[in-house]
Amino acid sequence: MARISDLLAAGRTFSFEFSPPKSAAGSMSLGRTIAELEPLAPSFVSVTYGAGGSTREHTRDTVLWVGKETNIPPMAHLTCVGHTKAEISDIISTYAGAGIENVLALAGDAPKDPADARPSDYMYAIDLIEHLHEIGDLCIGVAAHPEGHPRSPDMATDRRHLADKLRVADFATTQFFFDIEHYVSLVNDLADLGVTKPVVPGIMPVTNIAQVERMAELSGAAFPQWLRERLESGTTAEDVRRIGVEAATELCAALLEAGAPGLHFYTLNKSTATREIYAQLGLPVA
Numbered sequence: 001m002a003r004i005s006d007l008l009a010a011g012r013t014f015s016f017e018f019s020p021p022k023s024a025a026g027s028m029s030l031g032r033t034i035a036e037l038e039p040l041a042p043s044f045v046s047v048t049y050g051a052g053g054s055t056r057e058h059t060r061d062t063v064l065w066v067g068k069e070t071n072i073p074p075m076a077h078l079t080c081v082g083h084t085k086a087e088i089s090d091i092i093s094t095y096a097g098a099g100i101e102n103v104l105a106l107a108g109d110a111p112k113d114p115a116d117a118r119p120s121d122y123m124y125a126i127d128l129i130e131h132l133h134e135i136g137d138l139c140i141g142v143a144a145h146p147e148g149h150p151r152s153p154d155m156a157t158d159r160r161h162l163a164d165k166l167r168v169a170d171f172a173t174t175q176f177f178f179d180i181e182h183y184v185s186l187v188n189d190l191a192d193l194g195v196t197k198p199v200v201p202g203i204m205p206v207t208n209i210a211q212v213e214r215m216a217e218l219s220g221a222a223f224p225q226w227l228r229e230r231l232e233s234g235t236t237a238e239d240v241r242r243i244g245v246e247a248a249t250e251l252c253a254a255l256l257e258a259g260a261p262g263l264h265f266y267t268l269n270k271s272t273a274t275r276e277i278y279a280q281l282g283l284p285v286a
Contacts, residue, residue, distance in 0.1 A: 001067065001073050001099045001100060001101060001102075002043075002044070002073045003073075003101050003102060003139040003170075004043070004044055004073070004075060004102050004139050004141065004170070004171060005139045005170040005171060006139075007043050007044065007073075008171055008198045008200075008261055008262065012256075012260075012261060012262045012263075013043035013044065013200065013261065013262035013263075013264075014040070014041075014042055014043055014262055014263050014265075014278075014283065015042055015043050015044045015045060015046065015075075015173075015200070015262065015263070015264045015265070016037055016042050016045045016046075016264075016265050016267050016274060017045070017046045017047075017048065017202075017264060017265065017266050017267060018030060018033070018034075018045060018046070018047055018048070018062070018267060018269055019047075019048045019268075019269055020047055020048065020058035020059045020061070020062040021058065021062065021269075022058055026269075029269065030062070030269050033267065033269055033270060033271045034066070034070060034072075036271040036275065037267075037271050037274060037275070038070065038071075038072065039285050040274070040275065040278050040283070040285055041284070041285075042072050043073070043262065044072060044073040044074065044075050044102060045066060045072050045073075045074055045075070046074070046075040046076075046077060046104060046173070046264075047059050047062045047063050047066070047074060047075070047076055047077060048077050049077040049078065049079050049106070049108065056082075056091070059076060059077060060076070060091065060094065060095075062074075063075075063076040063095070063100060064094075064095075064098050064100075067098050067099065067100050068098070073102060074100060074102065075102035075103060075104055075141065076091075076095060076100065076102070076103050076104070077103070077104045077106060078091065078103050078104065078105055078106065078128065078132075079106045079107065079108025079109075079128075080106070080107050080108055080120055080122035080123070080124065080125060080127065080128045081107065081108035081109065081118075081120055082108070082118035082119075082120055083118070083120055083121070083122065083128075084119055084120065084121045085121045085122075085131055088128070088131060088132070088135075089135050092132065092135055092136045092138070096136055101136075101137070101138055101139050102138070102139045102141070103132065103138055103139070103140055103141070104140075104141040104142070104143065104173065105125050105128045105129045105132060105140055105141070105142055105165075105169065106125055106128075106142075106143055107124060107125045124161075125142060125143075125165055126161075126164055126165050126168065129142070129165060129168050129169055130168065133168070139170050140168075140169045140170050141169060141170060141171050141172060141173055142162070142165045142166060142169045142171075142172050143172065143173065143174070143175065144162055144172040144173070144174045144175070144186060144199055145158065145162075145174065145175045145219070145220055145221075146174050146175065146177045146182035146183050146185070146186045146201075146221075147175075147177060147182050147220055147221055147222060148220060149161075149220060150218075150219065150220035155189075159186075159189045159190065159193065160193065162190065163190055163193040163194070163195045166190065166195045166197050166199075167195060169197070170197065171197055171198040171199070171200065171261075172197070172198070172199045172200065173199075173200045173201075173202055173264045174186070174199060174200065174201050174202045174264075175202055175219045175220070175221060176202045176203060176204035176215075176216075176219070176221060176266055177201070177202070177221050177222075178206075178221070178222070178223070178224050178227050178247070178251065179222075179224060180251060180254045180255060180258065183199075183201050183255065183258075183260070184258060186199065187199055198261040198262075199260075199261070200260070200261055200262045200263070200264045201255050201260050201262075201263060201264065202264045202265075202266060203248055203251065203252060203263055203264065203265050203266065203277075204248070204266045205244050205245050205247075205248035205265075205273040205274070205277065206227065206231060206240075206244035206247065206248070207240065207241040207244050207245070207273055208237075208240070208241075209228070209231055209232075209240060227247060230243055230247060231243050231244060231247075241273070244273070245273050245276050245277060245280070246280075248273070248277055249276075249277045249280040249281060252277060252281055253281060256281075265277070
């Protein structure tokens with residue numbers, strides 16, 4: 001199965017992110033979404049993890065299903081929160097047995113209810129990365145926050161921590177953002193710190209203002225006034241969706257022009273917006 005680092009070395013990647021379904025109906029819906037996106041020939045897909053490792057079994061099952069039933073290389077998310085080294089070793093053993101080599105190492109979010117917290121042997125994502133190197137021959141990605149992680153004390157500290165992670169990982173994917181300047185600044189700051197590994201920008205098409213506004217607040221991303229005004233100029237929900245796709249397409253085009261190594265789409269388990277952006281960019285479809 002292809003390693004993402006090799007795919008990035010060979011050229012631009014175009015990838016999609018999904019959340020693991022928690023029901024039979026959700027599984028059927030995600031299966032349809034993946035089938036609709038397969039003609040776009042994605043380089044890889046990633047599968048998220050719930051807060052505190054709450055979806056660990058669903059994530060594992062979805063990753064294994066993608067690896068077995070499609071031709072798309074899957075990337076499994078893993079978190080420090082809620083995991084012991086023994087548990088991570090067991091998960092990696094399962095993935096290795098299925099030929100899955102790509103993982104995204106994250107600090108992770110604590111569960112909303114402290115009573116749901118599980119033991120953890122890791123303090124930071126870099127601790128998890130180092131352990132992953134010890135137990136497997138893996139391609140390891142990390143998360144990057146163009147506008148800074150919400151828990152970072154300042155931007156300089158955030159950039160140093162990210163540079164430290166990327167020195168021992170293979171690549172990064174970013175949290176979503178809406179202004180290209182945030183991505184360019186991130187890449188330039190890393191280069192100043194001597195790190196030039198691929199950083200793939202994350203794209204979130206805004207098809208619902210309230211939903212993305214909540215997600216932006218949680219992730220530390222700004223929801224810019226220019227985008228809000230543009231979206232609010234629409235008079236119907238379909239207008240908002242169309243404008244959001246147009247804005248995301250413009251951002252994608254600017255990122256590709258600026259030399260981004262690929263695009264990583266946050267799909268919210270739906271295919272329509274991503275397929276429309278592909279069409280508007282003139283990207284090849286199988």
